[in-house]
Amino acid sequence: MLREVSEQGSPIQRERALSALVESGQFRGVRQELADFSTRPSSREEGAAKQRVICHADYQTRLPGREVRGEGDPATGDAAVDEAYDGSGATFDLYRDIYERNSIDDRGMVLTSTVHYGRGFDNAFWNGRQMTYGDGDEDLPEEERLFNRFTIAIDIIGHELTHGVIQYEAGLVYRNQPGALNEHFADVFGILVKQRTLNQTASESDWVIGAGLFTENVNATGIRSMKEPGSAYNDPRLGK
Template identity: 45%
Template sequence: MCTRHSIHCFIPPYILEHMAQSPLERVRALAITNLASGAAFVAFRMSAQAMPTLLAQKSPDGTKNRLIYDAKGTNSLPGTLARAENQKATGDAAVDEAYDGSGDVYDFYEQLFQRNSLDGNGMTLVSTAHVAEVDFQGEFVPMNNAFWNGQQMAYGDGDGIVFKRFTGSLEVIGHELTHGVQSFTSNLTYQGQSGALNEHFADVFGMVIRQWKEGTAVEDASWVVGKELLVPAPTRRGIRDMEKPGTAYANDPELGDDPQPATMAGLYTGPKDNGGVHINSGIPNRAFVLTAKALGGNAWEVAGRIWYETMLQLHSSSQFDDCARITVQVAGNKRYGAAAKKAVKAAWKKVGITV
C-alpha cells in the first residue's frame, strides 16, 4: 500500500524493504505484503495531487467536523462509521485516538494560524482505524503503516512485533494530516528535494503539534519521531531523529540502520525512496531544530510560524535552497526580529546551505 509510487505513508519503503529480509517469518511476510500492495494506489495518488480541492469533503457548518470509521481489519475505506463529531468516546482505543488526535491537529492550525481545517475552508477530517492489507494467500493481515491518500487518513494496528498501533502517536497523526495541509498550499511534488520538503514539513508540524498539545518548551523537547510506534528494543529509539538525523536506529535486526544524512555533504541522489524523500528530509529537519533551539521558548511561537509562512510561499518544485531562502526572508520580518533571521541563517549554514 505504501510503495514508491504510492500515497503518503509514515513508514519509509527502505524500512519495509529491510523488514522483508527479516529472519522472523511473520515480520517478513507482512513487509512483503505492504511493499507489494501499492500498485492499486498509483492513479489515485497522482489525481489527488493534481486536484486536491475536488477530493475535499466539506463540513456541514464549516467548522471542526471529524468522522472516524472502522475498517474492522479489512482494507475497505472508509469502512463503518464509528464516531462522529461531538459523540462520546467509543472505548475502542484506536478509534478514540484518531478522533482526539485529528481534533488536536485541527485546533493547532485554527488557533495558531486561523486555518480552518486542512484546506482552510472547513474540510471534514475523515479517518479510518483498524486498516489491514491482503497477503498473497488472500487473507487480511495487520498494516504496519499510516497514510494520507489525498482524501482521508488510514491507520494500521501494527504487527505487535515491531510496530504498535499507529493511532497511538500524536506526531504521526499530525505528520500525515500536515501532508493534507501542504497539498492545499505548496503542493510539493513527491520526488527528490521537493518530496523531501514535503516530508520535512510533515515532520516539523507533527512534532510541533505534539509539543503544543503537551506544553513542552524547546529545551525539554524530544525530537525523536514515532517513538511510541515501536516495540522497545535497545537498537531503536524512533523512526527519525530530527535533531540528530541518522541516529534513530542502528544495527536493528528489523529496521536496519537509519540512512538519514545530517548535512548536504551526505545528500542521497539515488532512485530509491522516490529520490530520497524520507532519507533527505533529515537535512531540513535538523535546520528547523537548530533554529528552534537557538530561539528558545516554544517551537510553535516563532520557528513554527516562520516555517508555516514558508510552506505557504513554496511551489510544487521547490528545492532546499528555495526553502532556506524563504525562511530567512520570512524571519527577517519585523515581527520576528534580527535574532530570528540570524538563527535561521546559521541553522541552514550548519546543514550545508548558505543563504
C-alpha cells in the same frame, strides 16, 4: 525502514513489510493524482469548526468503513478510535489556532480517519481524501511484534494530516527534492502537534517522530530523530 524489514525480518515480518510497501505505494500514487487537481482555495471560509469522523474498517481494506465516532461523541474505549479522534482534533486545532487555517484544505474539510485497516498493516497514510491507520503487529505472537498500532503516536497523526495540507497548499510532487521537502514539512508539523499537546517548548521536546510506535523487541526510540538524525533506531531488522 520497511524495505530493511522486508529483507532482514522473520518470514511473517517480511511478508507484512512487503505488503505495506506495495499498498502504501499505490495510495501515494492516488494522492499524487488528487494533488494535481487540488488547488489552494481563492478565499477562506469563516468559522472553522472541527468535524471529525472516525471509521472502523473491520480489518478489511475498503474505505472508509463504518462510522464509529463523530464530532462531539464520547470516547469509545477503543484505543485506536479514540487516539485518531484526539490526534486529528489536535492537528486541526494547531492549524486553526496558530495559523488561522480552516482544516486541511482551508475550507472546513471533514477529517475522516479509518482505523483497524486490514490485518497486520504496518503503516499509516493520507490517501488524498482521508487518514488510514494500521494496527501494526498486535495480532502476532509477542516475540514477533515490531510495530504497535499507528495511532499510538500523535506526531504520526499530525505528520500524515500535514501531507494533506501540503497537497492543497503547495502540491509538492512526492519524489526527489520536492518529496524530501514534503516529508520534512510533515515531520516538523507533526512534532509541533505533539509539542503543543504536551505543552512543551522546543527545548523540552524530544524531536522524535514515532516515539512509542516500536515494541520492546526493537532497539529504537522512534522512526526519526530531528535532534540527532540517524540515532532513532539501530536494529538488525530495521537497519540504522
